[in-house]
Amino acid sequence: MTTAARTAAASLPNTPGVYRFRDERDRVLYIGRATELRHRVGSYWTSLRGRRHLSRMVAQIVRVEAVACDSVHEAAWLERNLLERSKPRWNRVRGGLEVPIYLRVDRRGAPRLVVDHGPFGADRGPDVFGPYLGGTKARLAVAGLGRVLPLGYTDERLTGAARDMARIRGVDAADRETLLAATVAVLQRRPDAVDAVHRLLVEQRDRAAAGLAFELAERIQQELEAIDWLVAEQKATVPTDPDSDVYGWADGLLVRFEVRGGRLATWTQRACREADARRHLDRTPEHWRPFAARSAELSSRLSAAHHIAA
Structure with missing residues (x-):
């Protein structure tokens, strides 16, 4: 048999x-x-x-x-x-x-993307995305998105090192809505937004590898894979x-x-x-x-x- x-x-x-x-x-x-x-x-x-x-x-x-x-x-x-x-x-x-996880846009102060355990139902609102499986993957994806769409540096209240980093990254409060819209578009699985983030992360990964920063290159590769996991087609669990x-x-x-x-x-x-x-x-x-x-x-x-x- x-x-x-x-x-x-x-x-x-x-x-x-x-x-x-x-x-x-x-x-x-x-x-x-x-x-x-x-x-x-x-x-x-x-x-x-x-x-x-x-x-x-x-x-x-x-x-x-x-x-x-x-x-x-x-x-x-x-x-x-x-x-x-x-x-x-x-x-x-x-x-x-794996643990079920949601990603949520926290709009208190400067908007930021946070990991949330929910639960959220069909009436969860437009600022909640998921559910996804795997807290580690969700956090890696958030880190990857923040690496190329640095929403956290658009807060007017930045001081010290954070303000210097925002200047190095070339962002300020005026970029907030553009970066937020791009982040949301990725979570909505819009192909153009996903492709743009993927391309930017690949460029950073390859630069890190070329500069012999192999640990950083590996970390960025993990972030890429986590974002791919989140934006892949998934219809087995859709609360709506x-x-x-x-x-x-x-x-x-x-x-x-x-x-x-x-x-x-x-x-x-x-x-x-x-x-x-x-x-x-x-x-x-x-x-x-x-x-x-x-x-x-x-x-x-x-x-x-x-x-x-x-």
């Missing part, structure tokens, strides 16, 4: 996503996430390394299921949401290890999304996701005729349809691979 699962795993795409393993009684053994699905899932049959405790689980796997995501951040949220609903036997913790049922169908397999409280919270699949699936597909919100169709196609491909190898 595990041979069929291993063969099916080889048909996975090398994209970010979430996977789960089932045993011969159709029980979910494990839910995980991957930066590259095919490589990660295949590693259970090639090299467990620090995951030796999972070797007994691998012998029980008869089916692999997966959802391809649009970013690693989206995969992290989907894994967390699923594990908050139920914890399979071989998962060690319910939910995820209404509750909805999301369906995809392909080759006799119906995949269903539930969006509840702004979270993509459940994932099921079952055999279904196309005629019967139509009424479900019609209920799927338009912006979810590409994701649902892609998920159904992947599920159908994995199911076919299992049958061929079994």
Whole structure:
């Protein structure tokens, strides 16, 4: 049985996503996430390394299921949401290890971007962005944005070294609204704003490396990666999304996701005729349809691979 699962795993795409393993009684053994699905899932049959405790689980796997995501951040949220609903036997913790974080524009005095634990609901207002997973990444992203969009130096009350630094950076209170608008545009995932910040950080990183300031170059690289994490497409947790049922169908397999409280919270699949699936597909919100169709196609491909190898 595990041979069929291993063969099916080889048909996975090398994209970010979430996977789960089932045993011969159709029980979910494990839910995980991957930066590259095919490589990660295949590693259970090639090299467990620090995951030796999972070797007994691998012998029980008869089916692999997966959802391809649009970013690693989206995969992290989907894994967390699923594990908050139920914890399979071989998962060690319910939910995820990363802490949900928001970024907020604090307008008391000179505006500044701060990390906030919230929580914030659908009525959170225009100055709150997120949620994001990972406090470390959020703080690195704030540092990176401040490095090239130095809002903190637009305060009229700066004194001493801070005033000197503002002069060196070439900013003052007159630049406040421009820098604030650029910061907000990045958090809104506007491509032109994201590209501009990315380009400026790459220039600073490369200058640091050329000047043999390798620790600084590494720090800026971490900030770049953190900003990429924050601005990547992520729809598994969006507090403003209404509750909805999301369906995809392909080759006799119906995949269903539930969006509840702004979270993509459940994932099921079952055999279904196309005629019967139509009424479900019609209920799927338009912006979810590409994701649902892609998920159904992947599920159908994995199911076919299992049958061929079994």
